[in-house]
Amino acid sequence: MKQFDTLTLSVQDHALILTIDQPKSLNALAREVVNDLEAFLDWFETTGYEYRGLVITGAGEKSFVAGANIVQMNSMDEATFLAYARQMHVVTERFESLQVPVIAAVNGFALGGGCELALACDFIYASERASFGQPEVNLGLVPGFGGSVRLPQRVGRAMARELIFTGRRIKADEALRIGLANRVTAPDELLPAAIATIAEIAAVSPTAVTIAKRAMVQMDGLDTHDALAREADAFMSAFHTEDSVEGRAAFVEKRAANFPGK
Known part of the structure; x- marks a missing residue:
């Protein structure tokens, strides 16, 4: 340390x-x-x-x-x-x-x-x-x-x-x-x-937390229209991650997700 x-x-x-x-x-x-x-x-x-x-x-x-x-x-x-x-x-x-x-x-x-x-x-x-x-x-x-x-x-x-x-x-x-x-x-x-x-x-997706935090920091000070555009970008960024693939599959299969953090 x-x-x-x-x-x-x-x-x-x-x-x-x-x-x-x-x-x-x-x-x-x-x-x-x-x-x-x-x-x-x-x-x-x-x-x-x-x-x-x-x-x-x-x-x-x-x-x-x-x-x-x-x-x-x-x-x-x-x-x-x-x-x-x-x-x-x-x-x-x-x-x-x-x-x-x-x-x-x-x-x-x-x-x-x-x-x-x-x-x-x-x-x-x-x-x-x-x-x-x-x-x-x-x-x-x-x-x-x-x-x-x-x-x-x-x-x-x-x-x-x-x-x-x-x-x-x-x-x-x-x-x-x-x-x-x-x-x-x-x-x-x-x-x-x-x-x-x-x-x-x-216990939740590391990539989703990182993307959410980054987007929310970037949204500070933006008007609603521009902030919503930033949210859409973040939403799509999360969708393409391995964590999202695993999370959605786990939901459909009714099991706990095992997030890879990618």
Whole structure:
């Protein structure tokens, strides 16, 4: 298993669990963490697709990711500050585009950059202890790691504007109510819930999941007509796979499918 200075990896069933492991800083996105996230993605995209899903969480009981590293930001010049933001744009886009589903298991604070990292995942499971927010305005800043783009996609434009303009922090139950989180669990049930969902995904066609995810990412921002055209392309791409041949045959023959993953 690949080793990183600020991240730890573990495997349970079909899920690879990526833990941001900097509890003393509440798992803040220091440059070292961002560099390791890029290195992880390089590794995963070449060797990690044996896993059927990825779960991202934070070390400790307090924090998923508390945000950007403000102490480091204070020492940055303009060019370094912009490069920091752009590097996180690359990281979040790459997580968003992985061929397998990515679940954020938010175990505590998901603030600023932490909320933005969670938003780059396919969906979010939250502990009852979790809290979310884009508090950048309290520092005279605005979201810089994708929050102003992805938060409206998740909760709607008006709610996103309210959260960003006020910098308000919300608890897990409100995140569930507005559609930011898919599920809220007891703290000790958070990772098991995410792993169980990856197990459900592992029981279906890998190629279909990959095609569906790719198409849905590409549909974001398209009008209905263009999105339907993209869906038709995905539908035909799936139809020609070996998984589809096997799945349809299994249905007709009333047996369990044995998907080859092709």
